[in-house]
Amino acid sequence: MWPANVLFIGCGNMGGAMLAGWLRGGVAAERFTVYDPFLEAAPEGVELLRELPEGRVFDLLILGVKPQMLDGVAGALTALAGRDTVVLSMLAGVEMASLSLRFPDARGLVRVMPNLSAALGKSPMGVAAMGLDHEARECVMAWLAPLGAPEWVDESLFDAVTALAGSGPAYVYRFIDALAQGGAALGLDPEQSLRLALATVDGAAALASGSDVGPGELARRVSSPGGSTLAGLSVLDAGDALGALVLGTLTAARDRNVELGAMARAAGK
Template sequence: MTNILGNFTGRLLLVGCGNMAGAMLDRWLGAGLDPAKVAIVDPFAAPRADIAHFASVADWLAADGAAEWVMLGMKPQQLNDVAGELAAVAAGNTYLLSILAGVSLADLAARFPETKAQVRILPNLAARIGAGVSAVASLGAADEAAVTALLEPLGTIVPLADDSTMDLVTAFTGSGPAFVLRLIEAYAAAGERLGLSAEDALKLAAATFDGATALLAASDEKPGVLVSQVASKGGTTQAGLDVLDTDGQLVALMTNVLRAARDRGRELADLARGES
């Protein structure tokens, strides 16, 4: 892929490179990010042949480390462990990016007050193939053109005026792919219980969900309108919908799912602050 990062330049340090940060990095490299301008600090992630990899910030600094962009990609509860070493790095002309669930912009500003800006990003795993969603909010003089150039290859960008709804966004879009995949898995399992082979059930389930979301994306209609175009009175689809819609149980279930994920994000924020 040719370089489509445009206005994003400079060196990038990833502090933590697990599943999410690794997916973002894969996409950025595919979009033309120079591997020589990236370094990873993560004692647990498997080393990558194309990227300089260090066990600690101190090791990176000893190797004449420098970066205009630092992204926090470890677990939120590990923030206390690295904040001291990072404080000297995330200063001056450095932009601080964070994908840490539950860690607010105010928390980041308090820990790293010398950065040019703190930018909070909530991506999801579909970023790996350029089909993700990234909610973004910032404090300070963020280079909006560079941030946009960095996030565009990952998929859709949703700018937020502030990060007051980020705990919900984390549950809604960050955790969302796992919830949707679980629904597909359950749909396939139901088909298997009723007589389909496991292979056919999963293939049909994945294609059905894919087609439905593609139809919605290509349409100006609300989901309910499209549902009515599939269902006819007294037909097979309506019989299934009658079960799904009983007493609003499906909406209640999804509300409980999102509430649990949102509340866990708040608990992680407390852990990151050392309050629990």
């Protein structure tokens, strides 16, 4: 079954979440090797290396370092990114053209944009690939499936997908905090307020995910005519301030991804 063996280059927050997701999904720990000079420990059964392995061939090489670190590791990976090895990158902004300059001999390239929910098998994932035939692309999708919901995305939209789905959890966490702090300001015990906020977001997201109507209709169903939810929504919706704030947030994140991509492009020349 492809990939028989997988080498992570860097396994911090995001790489660690993906590794946890595969282990949780039943992939054997023995299939994974992590190269990370700084990581304290790897999950049980996963091989942790402080030096890059020599004379070994991996089916899949996963780049899990920061985009700015790409050229700190790429040179040393030439021998590992050979014709039997697919290179998969989670690096925000960095285009496959930039990866292909660094890894010209690789069997193929995959770009994936997940988020931390991969650890629970609940990550959305944008996926793009280069140099892989139909069968190999199907294998990539099957390999990513235990982490959540992979879907093909045109690479030109990757920076937007990253802003929404990669960074998105951070924005949701801010909203949870705001709900909890709002509840506390109205007199609730802060811990109880956070509990209520978390359960509210958890239940609302689950309901919306499984619903055959959109979030707008669900919000309408919460809002009894002449009731309190409408009173709250009249504040939240005023002047589309929330919509503008979220659009500004996603735009800033998208633009930073564009900058990171340009930096990698320039450094590769």
